Amino acid sequence: MKPAAFHYERPHDVAEVLDLLAEHGDEAKILAGGQSLVPMMNFRLARPEVIIDIGVVPGLDHxxxxxxxxxxxxxxxxxxxxxxxxxxxxxxxxxxxxxxxxxxxxxxxxxxxxxxxxxxxxxxxxxxxxxxxxxxxxxxxxxxxxxxxxxxxxxxxxxxxxxxxxxxxxxxxCLDSDWKTGFSEFSRRAGDFAVVAVASAVRLVDGRIAEARIGAAGVGAIPVRLSQTEMMLVGHPLGPETIDAASEVAGGEVDPRGDIHGSADYRRDLVRALTRRALS
The missing domain is CATH 3.30.465.10 (Uridine Diphospho-n-acetylenolpyruvylglucosamine Reductase; domain 3)
Structure with a gap:
């Protein structure tokens, strides 16, 4: 399919972009890489009246x-x-x-x-x-x-x-050397959207977790912080027993909906497995 007709603008600085957005409001869409917008336009899921291409605007690619x-x-x-x-x-x-x-x-x-x-x-x-x-x-x-x-x-x-x-x-x-980070994701095929993904960042002081940030995607309408899992981790050493316990808490903390990619229970099991991998 092809997109609906639109007016194309190619501004050369940020001020010009902002003027165009002020003029056109919700009738305009920003085009940066186009990897999400263009397919949506081709399927007529998005029909912007104006496309504002920021591809040559300086200062946005640093x-x-x-x-x-x-x-x-x-x-x-x-x-x-x-x-x-x-x-x-x-x-x-x-x-x-x-x-x-x-x-x-x-x-x-x-x-x-x-x-x-x-x-x-x-x-x-x-x-x-x-x-x-x-x-x-x-x-x-x-x-x-x-x-x-x-x-x-x-x-x-x-x-x-x-x-x-x-x-x-x-x-x-910025995260200094006291932090340990991890990221783990499951998708049906390489390059597909994640069914579930988990990110972790823990700060270690004297061998114990002083601060924890754990997040999950694919378990709701937005990515979420797993606050119960974070609280459970603090004060413990980052070892196998702590990681196993945190993974169980993480799986019980999320409340995903099932869909064609997996049931709610399947996604909870993925959260458990991916939390374990991210923390390891």
Whole structure:
């Protein structure tokens, strides 16, 4: 199928993008890599009146490490994160997750910010943003604001980004050498959407877990933090017994719906198995 007719805009700076968004509002869609938007348009699931292509807008494709966070520009490609793009545990978990994103052509064209804004409940980057307490920076002609990941994802494919706002960067906290990260995902075939995915980050002090962040995707309308599992981990050594116990808590904490890809019980079992792998 082919998309419905639309007007194409190719702005050359952020200010021009924001002016176009202010003018067209919910009639416009941002085109970054197009790996989600274009298929939806071809199937007539999305019929924007205006496409705003940000492919040549400068300043949106940088990854910059600051003292407390790493800023990933909205147009950074998935492929750029397959090799650790920053030092330490954060670079490791980004690389682990990036290798699960779609097929190679998708990773070559698709963008980090585009995936976050699309808000697919099974998307790897949405899961990491939720798990690591990311901050999402958006801009409009009204100014700039920052949205915490916990406030960003509203439902499947729905975020709190306004129609006239552009996602410009995502800020992930730097993780020092005390942190240990992990990422594990199950999909039916390589490159398919995740049935379930789990991300973990634990901070060890004197051999015991001082802080834990565990998240799961594919178990609801948005990626979720497993708060009970996090609380259970704190104070314990990161050994086989702790990991087994945490995996059981994680499986009991989620309340997924069954679908054609797997029953609710099947997804709970996946959460148990993937939590064990992520923590190991």
């Amino acid at each position: 990854l910059v490490t600051h003292e407390e966070y790493v800023a990933i520009g909205t147009r950074v490609r998935h492929i750029e994160l397959e090799q650790p793009a920053t030092d330490g545990p954060l670079g490791s978990i980004l690389a682990d997750a990036a290798r699960h994103v779609g097929h190679l052509p998708i990773r070559l064209r698709g963008t980090f910010g585009g995936s976050i804004a699309h808000a697919d409940p099974a998307a790897e980057w949405c899961l990491l943003a939720q798990t690591l307490n990311a901050d999402v920076v958006v801009a409009s002609t009204r100014g700039e604001r920052m949205i915490a990941a916990a406030d960003l994802f509203q439902s499947a494919f729905v975020t709190s980004i306004a129609d006239d706002e552009l996602l410009t960067q995502v800020r992930l906290p």
